[in-house]
Amino acid sequence: LMVWLRRTTHYLFIVVVAVNSTLLTINAGDYIFYTDWAWTSFVVFSISQSTMLVVGAIYYMLFTGVPGTATYYATIMTIYTWVAKGAWFALGYPYDFIVTPVWIPSAMLLDLTYWATRRNKHAAIIIGGTLVGLSLPIFNMINLLLVRDPLEMAFKYPRPTLPPYMTPIEPQVGKFYNSPVALGSGAGAVLSVPIAALGAKLNTWTYRWMAA
Numbered sequence: 001l002m003v004w005l006r007r008t009t010h011y012l013f014i015v016v017v018a019v020n021s022t023l024l025t026i027n028a029g030d031y032i033f034y035t036d037w038a039w040t041s042f043v044v045f046s047i048s049q050s051t052m053l054v055v056g057a058i059y060y061m062l063f064t065g066v067p068g069t070a071t072y073y074a075t076i077m078t079i080y081t082w083v084a085k086g087a088w089f090a091l092g093y094p095y096d097f098i099v100t101p102v103w104i105p106s107a108m109l110l111d112l113t114y115w116a117t118r119r120n121k122h123a124a125i126i127i128g129g130t131l132v133g134l135s136l137p138i139f140n141m142i143n144l145l146l147v148r149d150p151l152e153m154a155f156k157y158p159r160p161t162l163p164p165y166m167t168p169i170e171p172q173v174g175k176f177y178n179s180p181v182a183l184g185s186g187a188g189a190v191l192s193v194p195i196a197a198l199g200a201k202l203n204t205w206t207y208r209w210m211a212a
Contacts, residue, residue: 013202014063014073017056019080042144046137046184047191049101053077054132054192055199057107058124062203067115074107099147102139106132121200129196133188137181 056077057070078100085098110128117123 014056014060017052017059042137042141042180043184043187045101046140046180047133047188049103049140050106050133050136050188050192051195053103053106053136054110054129054196055202057110057132058128058196058199059203061111061114061124062121062200065119067111067119070107070110070114071104074103077103096147099144101136102143103136105139106136109135125196125200126193129193130189132196133190133192134185137184137188141181 053074057073060073061067061069063069081098081100085095085100088097089095109131110124113128113131114120114124117127
């Protein structure tokens with residue numbers, strides 16, 4: 001019974017984090033997020049996605065102890081988001097209205113770190129967390145550059161939940177800084193490490209709670 005309860009607790013946490021990642025993407029990942037506030041939102045979005053990915057991926061990876069699990073987790077997040085895009089499509093929006101972040105390559109780097117260091121948990125936290133934070137904004141910017149003109153789409157398909165004062169505006173690119181990828185990568189690399197440590201600690205806490 002205790003084995004069943006422990007496994008159920010772990011898998012429930014994994015599902016909750018993956019679903020929350022999807023909701024975070026849907027709320028911040030449509031065309032509005034980088035047209036209303038341009039690159040400021042890209043930096044915030046990069047940090048939120050890096051930290052949300054790393055906390056669940058490292059939890060799941062350390063739970064199984066198998067390199068490759070983080071990539072599997074990122075794949076789950078990606079599939080969830082692609083399925084959720086169907087809800088917007090049903091409302092008459094184009095299917096690419098929600099921009100699905102590129103999580104998988106960053107998760108692969110986390111897996112490679114864990115594998116290359118012979119399943120060293122601390123190396124996965126420090127090196128893997130840093131690599132996730134550094135790489136996700138780079139991969140995601142490439143992803144966004146391949147999407148159709150976002151500003152045109154934002155005007156054509158305004159998000160119905162937005163109040164009037166949040167309607168799309170012409171972005172002020174470079175007003176505050178000129179490199180959103182560098183800023184997102186730098187901040188993401190710093191913040192992803194403690195969040196990765198939290199994910200690892202949650203794994204320990206769950207075991208202790210179930211053993212109590």
